[in-house]
Amino acid sequence: MTSSKNSDVTSSEPEENESVKIILAEDDKDDQELFMEALNATKVPSEVITVENGEELVNTLKDPAESKPDIVFIDINMPVKGGKEALAEIKSDHELKEIPAVMLSTSNHPNDIEETFKKGASLYIQKPSSFTGFILILKKVFILHWTKALINPVKNIFFVSEKTVSRED
Template identity: 35%
Template structure:
């Protein structure tokens, strides 16, 4: 008899190596978390339409993806009634200040620059999994929004 996963995570990232590393790090942090991946924004939106409800506990969203980028996905998520309250963590290699400000203004919950090491990736995932989204501000102050590991 298999146990129900504690949490459900969606990851949208077009880099297959990044997805594999993320999954490996997630397994080391929590083996009871379900991970569904999408290779681009179009796949993510299809995944959302076919699997929600129930909503994932959190969406990790890369910004630079083909077909539909992370910013376009964030806008669609925040403008869809059934999805608008799902926590979205921007998970990107970019650290351009204007992009960080833009996704903050459009409703992302955190911005995490992709860590350069496996231990730091595990630390970032653990921080997100440990967040009590019921108590977390949906519009975090800018100084509580951007994390660089």
């Protein structure tokens, strides 16, 4: 488990003095690094804990010594316990089910999208192919977070990809 704080940035968002607490469940070190670099580029103050699989994610969330995150990003394909299994466990836990869960995947397969929506994910992101695309997607996630749109996910804005974000801007 790795923890880092991004507090040297300022934001004009409503919660500018409060950093967003994030847990990133991602087994690929390159993808972890890309996420962190894109997050830094958004200028959103944040604290990030990274875990390498769904089991570590659930254990971290259930750890009374850890404060609950504002949002979790969960890669679908991970060893030990995959993202879908971790999502199901989180959403079935009374203490954890309200935490917004954003799924990350290279896949845009309708079955994956539908299954994670039904299991209670807040958003499904197809991993972008460009760094700029990742920044745009993360900015959209934070706007949805700040406007409380992740609390009750809506099917027509559930799937986000580099193409859908680029069309909106």
